[in-house]
Amino acid sequence: MQVPAEYKDALARKYPESITIAIAKDARGKHNPISLGWFMNTSHEPPMFAISIGLTRHSLSALCEAGEFVLAFVSTTMTEDMLFHGTQSGRDMDKLAEAGTKTQPATMIDSVLLSDAVANFECKVESEHPTGDHVIFVGRVVASHTNKDPSVRGLYTLGNESFDGVVPG
Numbered sequence: 001m002q003v004p005a006e007y008k009d010a011l012a013r014k015y016p017e018s019i020t021i022a023i024a025k026d027a028r029g030k031h032n033p034i035s036l037g038w039f040m041n042t043s044h045e046p047p048m049f050a051i052s053i054g055l056t057r058h059s060l061s062a063l064c065e066a067g068e069f070v071l072a073f074v075s076t077t078m079t080e081d082m083l084f085h086g087t088q089s090g091r092d093m094d095k096l097a098e099a100g101t102k103t104q105p106a107t108m109i110d111s112v113l114l115s116d117a118v119a120n121f122e123c124k125v126e127s128e129h130p131t132g133d134h135v136i137f138v139g140r141v142v143a144s145h146t147n148k149d150p151s152v153r154g155l156y157t158l159g160n161e162s163f164d165g166v167v168p169g
C-alpha cells in the first residue's frame with residue numbers, strides 16, 4: 001500500500017543507483033570529468049545515452065563547447081576519484097591531474113577514457129534538452145571499450161554519500 005510522502009523521502013527509496021563519470025574537453029583544452037547518477041540508455045540502434053547536467057556545473061559549458069563526451073562506468077576501485085570528480089569543480093582546476101585518475105586516449109573523439117572503469121563509451125552529442133535546473137545531452141555512441149579484467153565490478157551509490165560495490169547483473 002502506498003502513502004503520501006515528501007518528494008525527497010520518496011526519491012530516497014530508489015537507490016542503489018549506478019554511477020558514471022562523463023568527460024568533456026573545456027574551452028581551455030582541459031578534459032573535465034563530472035560524476036553522474038542521472039544518465040540512461042535511450043536507444044540500441046543506434047546505441048545512445050542521455051546524461052543530465054546541472055546548470056551550475058563547469059561541465060555544462062564544456063559539453064556545449066566540445067559536442068562530444070566519454071561516458072565511463074565507475075568501478076569499485078574508483079570510489080575516491082568518483083567522490084573527487086563529484087564534489088570539486090573543474091572551473092579552476094585540472095581535476096584528472098589533481099586526483100591522479102588513470103586515463104588513456106579515446107579513439108574516435110577528442111577525449112580520454114578512464115582506464116580503471118568497467119566500461120567507457122565515446123559519444124557525439126546529437127541533441128540538448130533543457131529540463132528544469134539541468135540540461136539533458138543525448139549522445140550517439142561511436143566507440144565502446146571494456147576493462148580487460150572481467151572481475152572488475154561497477155560502483156553503485158546507496159544515497160546519502162554512501163557507496164557500495166554491487167555485482168552487476
Ligand SMILES: Cc1cc2nc3c(=O)[nH]c(=O)nc-3n(C[C@H](O)[C@H](O)[C@H](O)COP(=O)(O)O)c2cc1C
Nearest residue numbers: 035036037038053054057058059086087088089090
Ligand atoms: C554520486 C554523485 C552523483 C552525481 N550526479 C550528478 C548528476 O547526475 N548530474 C549533475 O549535474 N551533477 C551530479 N553530481 C554532482 C557533480 O558531479 C558535481 O557538482 C561536480 O563537482 C561538478 O563538476 P564540474 O563543475 O567540474 O562540472 C553528482 C555527484 C555525485 C557524488
